[in-house]
Amino acid sequence: MLASLEGAVISAILVLTAMGLSIVFGVMRVVNVAHGEFFMLGAVLAWVVTTTLGGHPVFGFVAALIVVPVLVGCIAAGADRLILKRVNYDPDRTIVATIGMLYIIQQATLMTYGPEARPVEAPFNTRLSLPWFEFGDEGFQMIWPWGLSITSYKLFVIFAAIAVLIALWIVLTRTKIGLIMRATQQDSDTAQAFGVPVGKVYSWVFGLGAGLAALGAVLVVPIQQAHYLMGGDPLLLAFIVVIIGGLGSLPGTVIAALLIGMSDGIISVFFSPTLAKIIATFLVAMVLVFRPQGLLGRAPS
Amino acid sequence: MINKINRRTALLGLGAGTGALAAAGVLPRSMGFAQAQSSAPIKIGFQKHATGIGAAYGRWYGATTDAAVKRINDNGGINGRPVEIVTEDDGTDPSRGAEALEKFANQHDCDVAFGTLFSHVVIGSAPRAGELKIPYFVVSEGHHVASGGLNRYTLQPGITDVKSQVISMAPFVANNLGKKVTMIYPDFAFGHDHRDFFTQAIEAQGGEVVAKIAIPPTETTFTRYFPNIPRETEVIYHVMVGPAVLTFVKELGEFFGPSRPEIFGFIDSLEAVDINSSGLEFLEGTYFWEGMPRHAQADQTEYDKAYRAAVGVNERGASIDDPANVSTFAHMFGCWETLNIIKAGMESADYQGPQDRTKLIEAVEAVTDMPESEDHPQGDKLFNGKTHQTFGKQYISKVSEGRLVLEHTASIEDGLYEDEVDYTTQSF
Amino acid sequence: MTLHIAVLVVLLGLFFVLPAYHVGAFSRIMVLAIYAMGYNLLFGYTGLLSLGHAMFFAAGMYGFGLTVNLFGFSVAPAFLTGIIAAAALALIVGYLALRTAGVAFMIVTLMFAQTVYLVILYFGEYTRGDEGFVVQQAQRSFAGIDLTGETERYFAALILFAICFLAVAKLVQMPFGKRLVAIRENEERARMLGYDAAKLKLHALIISGAVSGIAGATYGLLFGYVGASFSTVQYSIFPLLWVLLGGAGTTIGPLIGVIFMFYLIDISSGYTDAYLLIAGVALVLLTLFAPLGLVGTLRKRAFPWLP
Structure with missing residues (x-):
């Protein structure tokens, strides 16, 4: 029970980061190794914004929620213009270039922000106890023990992620922006021929992807802390989620995020935590082995 | 000079077969440094976790090291020679750590190496210390030294093991x-x-x-x-x-x-x-x-007070300049004390240069009691020369x-x- | 082939002219270059991008280190165990992962490598987990030669590098190598030409894994340390980076990539603490101005005879 709630929180953050990567990867066909660093930048900038503004945590947090993703998005779009565009989005060169960006962002953060993990205060954080049912000596009873609890902020994260997802889904499927993006994704040459400014779209997409990662980071930073090396795990997990879910499939990405977020929590009920992680990692890999196009991806014809 | 001869011998050895090769490797190296003037600084290689997962510790280990060296130099250095710290970042990575030791021994001509915290970096670097024959003083609190897994050149005299x-x-x-x-x-x-x-x-x-x-x-x-x-x-x-x-x-x-x-x-x-x-x-x-x-x-001791002032931390263990910047206080004293032990060891061994490295190790192995003092602000220590490990309160x-x-x-x-x-x- | 011999002669000559520190550095570079060559075989020649090669490096390293430490194997059989462990792992991974292609292959290899990393931690009782363990000096001599000396280390690294280097160079000139390139260029057409693409890819992966395993075992042998950090993602990305920098699909590219990256960090860290910043900028500039890697670009622009 607790494991699944915690899993949901992990999944919620993961899905936002993964959506960002999925859009970039889907539309531009490039592997952005620096994606995790945009996540990290989001968390670090959230700390900067909240501490500069001071005042009530809610005020700082809301400000960070608005400012930080835009800021990170602009940085990413700038990097796209400056670097990726010039390597023509060649897959190999993009990998090296984004590894270079990863080093630059990490080192710049280390030099300015420092090596410490710093907390951002949650706007609200009430501890909610949950009842627990146990079959004891006196029959079925309900107890209210230490332990089973979650904080209101963690619940908020889950709902916030759902809201963002719905918004994103509407943008992608119901608006002209989404149409342009999908057109570019399917065939950038044809899209170009029809007057879509592919170069601009790429910059926007790259910025949007980074912004989503940053948004996830702002949400997570009151739970975890901002640290200059925090980008590594989100990158890998997001990458895994995108591919497992099936490229370009929004629902697939959500399902995969839930699968990854929940799996080791649930398996760890039966095995020791590390063994659970081993099994979960292996099983998720096997999903891909037997379904190379991902859960909801279309098989190549 | 000697290095060149070494290489030439090896070249001959190549023709003669691998046996001669092995012989060539036995020749002592870095003898050139032996002629260094006695006023030249004592160089201590500081293996610092400047980047990577250990960076938060590395920064404070650096601050403590600088403070300890300043104090040693203000008090006349070691055997009348000033101490110079040569810092190399190991990225908190065992492979990079081993490279840092190679730099200390072969490039910077350091007398000793010191300062590592993370166990995997210590264990990855220690074999190189033994091969390069450079004393390696770690500040890691790991049990790796006393467990017997390392070698005679690796010591942990400044901090108790886990x-x-x-x-x-x-x-x-x-x-x-x-x-x-x-x-x-x-x-x-x-x-x-x-x-x-x-x-x-x-x-x-x-x-x-x-x-x-x-x-x-x-x-x-x-x-x-x-x-x-x-x-x-x-x-x-x-x-x-x-x-x-x-x-x-x-x-x-x-x-x-x-x-x-x-x-x-x-x-x-x-x-x-x-x-x-x-x-x-x-x-x-x-x-x-x-x-x-x-x-x-x-009931703060005077030693504690002096130590905090020298390192620049306040009574809450945070930086005097920035009270939000909390130190790694429970570990970093190890750098301070280890440097003082290196000084004491070098002075009792009458250390002149790298040719006296083994004398230095023997001198440190002979140490037993180290009473609480400005050199040892954390408290009394008992060093076990056999296991190369110190024990403190x-x-x-x-x-x-x-x-x-x-x-x-x-x-x-x-x-x-x-x-x-x-x-x-x-x-x- | 003469060019390859020339490279080896240069490496031999370097031993006699370089100062001590750089001799040590080149021992390390040659070991890592073996790893990069193993990677290049799969990525540069066959066109399969793996993000999990660290598992083969680790298999070689642990296959060597654990048999020495737990069973008291001497160097030769332990080294062989390392290679076999890496090749066997490559066989299993290949059997499963080669059902996928492209990005799915990247992810599957990445996750298998992650599994291997966690397994190493899980059996901490034997592996000492992240801390790793030391292979003692006494256990590191071969045929009476103590491989812990600087000279012996350099020549051991050079000999192993030379074997792998010449073998890979030969391999890619053989029909087998040409077929791998055909798969890279167009798998569909290669298949229509009658090549068994699945089998060829599996063979390429096994050889690639085994060569990476040789590198891992050599590292354990020559530097005396076995640790889990070598099985992390970072060590899977390194060979990709080296190969892309040096030039994918060139025999000398991996070596050049390793040398470049090693000295980029080594030299810049001597001048500034922010050496990663310099490394990052250098990588970005390199992708802008040397699109095919150092060797690839040189070959195209000026020296078509480069291997």
């Missing part, structure tokens, strides 16, 4: 907090040391470990592991390292809410973190092991009104254990 720390905690925990202990620790070597040594030690005190909760590395949230804590638990024993420590302690608090068992933790779980951070209020009344009390105590503090107040001091004897190795029988 085995001793853990053993010395057991009597206090069993007698004051409870006998049924649940341990929460990271699922890698450092955590396993805690698990194994504490389990033995608490059983010797008539207690037992009722559950062992190993947290996989790379984990960033922890709440889901806490339901495995059995209800009969009287004491939680926690130790965690890495950037996620604050999350860990916060979630521990959220999990228990108002009703909690006794909690005993290693300050590693909160090193470089302000004990008054939001979300940590529940720590009030819990206990921490500390290598050295972070908050200045009522350990401190247990209780959080009260947002301060870590010393509750119990474990004596050196509480942390002693049987020797597992005798490095002095190994040849140089």
Whole structure:
């Protein structure tokens, strides 16, 4: 029970980061190794914004929620213009270039922000106890023990992620922006021929992807802390989620995020935590082995 | 010059076969430095975790090292020669660590190497120290030195190892907090040391470990592991390292809410973190092991006062310039004390240059008692020359009104254990 | 082939002219270059991008280190165990992962490598987990030669490098190598030409894994340390980076990539703490101005005879 709630929180953050990567990867066909660093930048900038503004945590947090993703998005779009565009989005060169960006962002953060993990205060954080049912000596009873609890902020994260997802889904499927993006994704040459400014779209997409990662980071930073090396795990997990879910499939990405977020929590009920992680990692890999196009991806014809 | 001859010999050896090759490698190296003038500085290579996972520690190890060297130089240096620190970043990576040692020995002509904290970097670097024949003074608190896994060139004279720390905690925990202990620790070597040594030690005190909760590395949230804590638990024993420590302690608090068992933790779980951070209020009344009390105590010694002033930390163990910047106070004293031991060792060995490196090691091996002093502000130390490991007092503090107040001091004897190795029988 | 011999002669000559520190550095570079060559075989020649090669490096390293430490194997059989462990792992991984292609292959290899990393931690009782363990000096001599000396280390690294280097160079000139390139260029067409693409890819992966395993075992042998950090993602990305920098699908590219990256960090860290910043900028500039890697670009622009 607790494991699944915690899993949901992990999944919620993961899905936002993964959506960002999925859009970039889907539309531009490039592997952005620096994606995790945009996540990290989001968390670090959230700390900067909240501490500069001071005042009530809610005020700082809301400000960070608005400012930080835009800021990170602009940085990413700038990097796209400056670097990726010039390597023509060649897959190999993009990998090296984004590894270079990863080093630059990490080192710049280390030099300015420092090596410490710093907390951002949650706007609200009430501890909610949950009842627990146990079959004891006196029959079925309900107890209210230490332990089973979650904080209101963690619940908020889950709902916030759902809201963002719905918004994103509407943008992608119901608006002209989404149409342009999908057109570019399917065939950038044809899209170009029809007057879509592919170069601009790429910059926007790259910025949007980074912004989503940053948004996830702002949400997570009151739970975890901002640290200059925090980008590594989100990158890998997001990458895994995108591919497992099936490229370009929004629902697939959500399902995969839930699968990854929940799996080791649930398996760890039966095995020791590390063994659970081993099994979960292996099983998720096997999903891909037997379904190379991902859960909801279309098989190549 | 000698190096060139070495190479030429090797070239001849190539023709003669591999046997001659081996002979060529036996020639001593870096003899050129022996002629260095006696006023030239003593060079100490500082292997620093400037980047990577250990960077928060590395920064404070650096600050402490600078302060200790300044003090040594202000007092006339070592054997009248000034001390110079040569810093190399190891990226908190064992492979890079070994490269740093190569730089110290072959490029910078350092006399000794020093300063590593993370165990995997120590273990990855130590073989190179033995091969390059450069004394390697680590400040790691790992049990790797005393376990016998390393070599004669690797010593840990400035900080107590984890085995001793853990053993010395057991009597206090069993007698004051409870006998049924649940341990929460990271699922890698450092955590396993805690698990194994504490389990033995608490059983010797008539207690037992009722559950062992190993947290996989790379984990960033922890709440889901806490339901495995059995209800009969009287004491939680926690130790965690890495950037996620604050999350860990916060979630521990959220999990228990108002009703909690006794909690005993290693300050590693909160090193470089302000004990008054939001979300940590529940720590009030819990206990921490500390290598050295972070908050200045009522009966603060003069040595402690002088040490804090020199390093630039205030009475709460935070930077004087930026009180939000909390130091790694429970560990970094090791750099200060180790440098003073290097000085004492070099002076008693009448150290002149790299040709005296083995004399230096023998001199340090001969050290036994190191009384509390400005050189050793953490407290008395007992060095075991056979195992190359030092043993010192350990401190247990209780959080009260947002301060870590010393509750119990474990004596050196509480942390002693049987020797597992005798490095002095190994040849140089 | 003469060019390859020339490279080896240069490496031999370097031993006699370089100062001590750089001799040590080149021992390390040659070991890592073996790893990069193993990677290049799969990525540069066959066109399969793996993000999990660290597992083969680690298999070689642990296959060597654990048998020495637990069973008291001497160097030769332990080294062989390392290679076999890596090749066997490559066989299993290949059997499963080669059902996928492209990005799915990247992810599957990444996750298998992650599994291997966690397994190493899980069996901490034997592996000492992240801390790793030391292979003692006494256990590191071969045929009476103590491989812990600087000279012996350099020549051991050079000999192993030379074997792998010449073998790979030969391999890619053989029909087998040409077929791998055909798969890289167009798998569909290669299949229509009658090549068993699945089998060829599996063979390429096994050889690639085994060569990476040789590198891992050599590292353990020559530097005396075995640790889990070598199985992390970072060590899977390194060979990709080296190969892309040096030039994918060239025999000398991996070596050049390793040398470049090693000295980029080494030299810049001597001048500033922010050496990663310099490394990052250098990588970005390199992708802008040397699109095919150092060797690839040189070959195209000026020296078509480069191997």
